[in-house]
Amino acid sequence: MQYRLDYYLPLVKNVPMKQSYSFLSLLRHGLNKHTTWTPAWRSLPLKDRYDVIVIGAGGHGLATAYYLAKEHGLTNIAVLERGWLGGGNIARNTITIRSNYMRDASIPFYVKSVALYEEMTQELNFNTMHSKRTMVDVIQNYPMMRDRRRRQHIMDIYGSTYKQLSPSQVRERIPALTGGGPDARLPIVGGYVHTDAAVNRHDAVGWGYARAIDALGGEIHQQTPVTQILRGTDGRVAGVETPRGVIRAPKVAVAVSGHTTTLTETVGLRLPLRTMNLTAFVSEPVKPLIDVIVNCPDAGFYLSQSDKGEMVIGGAPDFGQSFRRDIKQHVFEDTVTAMLSLFPSFKKLKLMRQWGGHLDIAHDASPIQDETDVPGLFVTAGWWGGYKAIPAGGLTLAHLVATGQPHPLMAPFTLKRFRHLEYVMETGTTTAR
Amino acid sequence: MMNIPCPFCGPRNESEFSFGGPLKPDRPDPNATDDEQWVGWLTEVPNPHGPVQEKWWHVKGCGTWFTIWRDTRSHDIVEGPLDAG
Numbered sequence: 093m094q095y096r097l098d099y100y101l102p103l104v105k106n107v108p109m110k111q112s113y114s115f116l117s118l119l120r121h122g123l124n125k126h127t128t129w130t131p132a133w134r135s136l137p138l139k140d141r142y143d144v145i146v147i148g149a150g151g152h153g154l155a156t157a158y159y160l161a162k163e164h165g166l167t168n169i170a171v172l173e174r175g176w177l178g179g180g181n182i183a184r185n186t187i188t189i190r191s192n193y194m195r196d197a198s199i200p201f202y203v204k205s206v207a208l209y210e211e212m213t214q215e216l217n218f219n220t221m222h223s224k225r226t227m228v229d230v231i232q233n234y235p236m237m238r239d240r241r242r243r244q245h246i247m248d249i250y251g252s253t254y255k256q257l258s259p260s261q262v263r264e265r266i267p268a269l270t271g272g273g274p275d276a277r278l279p280i281v282g283g284y285v286h287t288d289a290a291v292n293r294h295d296a297v298g299w300g301y302a303r304a305i306d307a308l309g310g311e312i313h314q315q316t317p318v319t320q321i322l323r324g325t326d327g328r329v330a331g332v333e334t335p336r337g338v339i340r341a342p343k344v345a346v347a348v349s350g351h352t353t354t355l356t357e358t359v360g361l362r363l364p365l366r367t368m369n370l371t372a373f374v375s376e377p378v379k380p381l382i383d384v385i386v387n388c389p390d391a392g393f394y395l396s397q398s399d400k401g402e403m404v405i406g407g408a409p410d411f412g413q414s415f416r417r418d419i420k421q422h423v424f425e426d427t428v429t430a431m432l433s434l435f436p437s438f439k440k441l442k443l444m445r446q447w448g449g450h451l452d453i454a455h456d457a458s459p460i461q462d463e464t465d466v467p468g469l470f471v472t473a474g475w476w477g478g479y480k481a482i483p484a485g486g487l488t489l490a491h492l493v494a495t496g497q498p499h500p501l502m503a504p505f506t507l508k509r510f511r512h513l514e515y516v517m518e519t520g521t522t523t524a525r
Numbered sequence: 526m527m528n529i530p531c532p533f534c535g536p537r538n539e540s541e542f543s544f545g546g547p548l549k550p551d552r553p554d555p556n557a558t559d560d561e562q563w564v565g566w567l568t569e570v571p572n573p574h575g576p577v578q579e580k581w582w583h584v585k586g587c588g589t590w591f592t593i594w595r596d597t598r599s600h601d602i603v604e605g606p607l608d609a610g
Contacts, residue, residue, distance in 0.1 A: 353572045364568035366547075367597070411544035415574055415598045421526045422540045455568040510568045511560070 107162060107304045109217050132299060133306035138313050138336055142170045144493060145332055145341040147318050147355065149173035151182040151294075151479060152472050153347035154301035155486020156493070157310050163487070164494035167309030170341075172334065174317035178298035181349045184417065184449030185479040186372050186406045188385055188396065190227055190289040191252045194243050197504035197516045198458065199250040204501055205484035206252075206288050212483060218300030220292045221399065225384055227289030228257070228265050230434065232278035232390035240284045257283035268381050271434040278390055278433075289385050291396055297482060320358045321346075321469065329359075329468035345470040345493055350415060350450030352473040359466050364455040364510055365473055369414035370406070371423060373446035375438070377401030391430040403441060405431060410448075419446040451476060456515035461489055462498065462506040476518075527595075530605035533587045545580030547571050548592055576603050 111117070111130050121128050144160060146153045149171045160166040173180075189209050191202035213220045231237050237256075244254040262283035263269055272280040302312055316334050321344060324330035331340035346355055350367040377400050385396040395405045407427030410420055424446065432439055454460050454474035459481065461472045472489045475481055488499035498506055504516055527539040547570050553562060571577055576594045583589045594604035 351574070354574045362565060362569050364570075366570055366572050367574075411539070412579060412595070413547065413572060413577060413597045414600065416600060420539075420600075422538075452572075511564055513564065513567075 107216065107307055109303070109307050113217050113219075132303040133312060135314075136311050138316070138339070139170070139311075140337065140339055141331075142311075142339065142341045143168040144343045144345065145169070145339060146171045146345045146347060147332065148180070148347040148349070149177050149298070149302070149312055149314065150180040150347060150349065151297060151301075151482035152349075152475065152485045152489070153345070154298060154305065154312075155482050156345055156347060156472070156489040157305050157312075157486075158301050158308070159487045159490035160494060161305060161308035161310045163490055166494060169305075170311045170313055170339070171305065172316045172318055172332070172339075173312065173314045176314050177302055177312060178295050181449040181451060181478070182294050182298050182482075184372075184447050185294070185370075185477075186394065186396065186404050187291045187294050187479060188227070188289065188394070188477075189292065189480045190286055190385075191480075192227070192229075192243060192247060192254055192284075192286040192289070193252075193518065194246065195458075195516055195518055196246065196250075198518055199247055199252055201484055201488075201501045202480060203250055203252050203288075204487075205481050206290070208483035208487065209290065209292065209480075212292075212297070212300065216300035216304050218296055218303060220296040220300060222290055222292040223399070224288070224290040225396075227286040227385040227387055228262060229284040229286070230262055230266075230269065230272070230280055230386060230388045230391075231282050231284065232272060232280055232388070234281060236390055237282055244284065253287045255285050255287075257285055259283070265384055266382060266386055268435055268437060269386070271432075271436050272391075276433070280434075285384075291385065291398075293399075294479070301486075318355065321355060321466075323359055323466060327467065329466050343468045343470070343493055345472065345489060347472050347489070349473070349475065349478065350452050352452050352471060356464065356469075356471065359469065361464055361466060361469075363460070363464075363471065363473065363507075365452040365460070367413050367415055367450050367452050368409045369416050369448040369450050370409045370476075371419035371446065371448040372404060372406040373419060373424065373427075373443055374398070374405065375403040375441040375443050378403070378441070388430070388434055391434055393427050393430045395431065395435075402444065403438070414448075415450050417448045417450060419448055451478065455510065456517050458516040458518045459485070459502075459505050460507060461485070461492065461502045462508070463492065463496070464507065527600055527602065529581055529583075529593065529602065530607065531583045531586060531589060532591050532606040533589050534583065537583065537586055541583060541585040543582040543584040545582050545590065548578040548580060573597060 318332045320333040322330040387394040459474040488502040491499040591606040
């Protein structure tokens with residue numbers, strides 16, 4: 093419990109917004125026929141010098157800029173985005189927020205992240221549609237039950253919740269789960285329930301952060317790809333090169349997911365990362381059917397029902413490295429086959445959209461957040477399932493960038509761990525293999 | 526799905542193959558290398574935004590191991606095991 097209380101303490105007061113969103117403001121602007129709203133964030137001219145440049149206006153980049161401004165008072169900052177705000181991996185995931193991890197190093201970090209997500213709507217004055225709907229792991233073999241039991245014991249220490257369910261309790265929670273009976277090749281032998289798990293609205297997270305960064309004085313520049321990281325004669329990072337010109341800054345943070353190595357190679361850095369394509373797809377919207385996040389590690393898929401009624405379904409990544417952003421036919425077929433083995437009635441569902449997000453995975457499947465061998469150049473990478481880590485990942489990277497010291501929650505996840513072979517082998521990622 | 530050219534069976538569906546990882550440089554002699562190079566060899570793999578040379582195993586076919594060059598942006602096989610080079 094002592095851990096938990098500490099994590100839940102709010103850091104500082106909520107950000108004062110120029111245009112607060114509330115029922116009263118909706119009423120007032122509604123009476124003015126909605127002509128009096130002002131933009132949620134400004135598009136300012138690009139300067140040639142900042143105190144900190146964050147590359148990537150995805151979840152981690154935006155959260156980092158937000159906490160740099162809010163916690164450390166750094167407001168002369170710019171977030172550079174190659175595409176558009178909220179168009180990268182923040183829109184290419186399955187919006188699952190959870191903290192059922194395996195390692196002592198990982199769990200406190202994700203517990204903190206889940207807690208920050210829970211207060212995000214209040215803190216940012218932006219409805220993130222946070223829905224704490226719990227997650228049920230459907231287990232189909234005994235070694236996996238033992239693995240989950242081990243996780244439960246470790247999670248208990250750090251205040252995360254994990255409880256065992258009997259097969260009948262699993263079916264009670266998920267009435268649509270009709271497969272996996274006693275005659276199936278892999279009968280359901282039990283389950284685990286993680287009540288902290290939630291889903292929310294990914295666009296709201298990106299837009300909420302962008303609005304808060306703007307209110308605090310930071311800048312976001314879309315359509316500004318970084319082509320080269322620049323080093324000064326002293327070896328320190330000097331800035332970045334973009335098609336809109338050279339932008340100088342003494343500190344640069346790289347939060348670009350799958351393209352981390354592509355960017356760091358421009359200053360001759362080598363990092364233990366591979367880029368992979370993790371895919372998902374959604375069905376047509378149907379009436380409310382499943383009110384929890386269902387994870388089936390033995391069958392090899394996970395799903396949840398969105399507020400719109402679509403089934404959001406994810407499976408395994410592609411073989412090999414990939415910078416593609418779509419699903420391969422056989423990966424798709426394998427995931428559908430796995431899903432139909434447990435949810436045979438879903439055979440009638442029509443599938444509507446598919447997408448892939450290219451993300452990077454480190455040698456030990458745990459994230460990397462550190463200052464690189466180029467002084468002033470920071471990376472946050474290896475976020476296999478990084479959506480759930482957005483608020484805490486931003487908080488810790490902002491701490492590292494501002495103070496030069498790793499945040500205690502991220503201290504085990506530096507680059508030095510590879511040099512000393514002190515890996516944090518993480519098996520809590522859903523589908524890493 | 527990729528159509529992978531097995532040197533023995535010809536082009537076959539990707540689902541018949543198992544991925545063997547990108548080709549790494551030769552293992553350095555542990556006694557003749559420093560810690561940094563050794564850790565680099567252990568943990569770093571080529572991760573190009575473009576063609577990468579990698580190993581595949583025709584596990585559901587003839588069982589041959591071979592290498593191809595594949596473009597990570599498009600999954601086009603730019604060079605098969607029997608191509609010149």
